[in-house]
Amino acid sequence: MANFDMVLKCWGPLDADNNKHGGLGSGHQLLDCFCLQSTQTLFPKFAGIAAGDLSGNAAEAAHGATVLMKLGELLKAEGDHAAILKPLATTHATKHRIALNNFMVRMNDSRGRAGQEALRQVMGVIIVDIDYKELGFAG
Numbered sequence: 001m002a003n004f005d006m007v008l009k010c011w012g013p014l015d016a017d018n019n020k021h022g023g024l025g026s027g028h029q030l031l032d033c034f035c036l037q038s039t040q041t042l043f044p045k046f047a048g049i050a051a052g053d054l055s056g057n058a059a060e061a062a063h064g065a066t067v068l069m070k071l072g073e074l075l076k077a078e079g080d081h082a083a084i085l086k087p088l089a090t091t092h093a094t095k096h097r098i099a100l101n102n103f104m105v106r107m108n109d110s111r112g113r114a115g116q117e118a119l120r121q122v123m124g125v126i127i128v129d130i131d132y133k134e135l136g137f138a139g
Contacts, residue, residue: 004078006118015072018065042098071105074126081126089130093137100139103127 040046046060054060070088074081092098104123132139 001078003118003121004075006115007122008075010115011072011075014068018068018072019061042096042102075122079125081129085126085129089132090135092130093132093135093139097137098139100127100130100132103130 040049040054043063046054046057046063049057049060070084073084077084104127105119130139
């Protein structure tokens with residue numbers, strides 16, 4: 001629970017406005033999960049967008065806002081996240097085919113080692129609880 005509490009202390013600015021902080025060009029890089037390469041590799045709808053145009057792209061920003069919203073829900077559940085995780089796991093295994101290693105996010109260096117480690121451990125718990133095998137995806 002301490003790890004969830006530590007991460008939630010940093011989560012406030014993101015949670016206050018997911019739309020503002022969801023895009024690559026938001027200027028608030030608490031999380032390093034929205035990098036150009038992974039966005040374009042994992043989501044084909046972004047593949048045809050020039051690298052310089054992805055930052056500030058409305059569709060990419062909307063996707064980032066959705067990711068932040070779901071991550072916030074998972075964090076606030078503090079481990080009691082089965083009801084949130086099941087539909088997320090289902091769509092990411094059967095529709096998007098997103099491998100589990102792509103769920104690992106980390107706080108940027110401005111949050112310090114303790115914050116980074118807390119988020120790593122929290123995401124580790126969430127990833128373990130994603131049951132792709134039940135869905136027929138090795139992920």
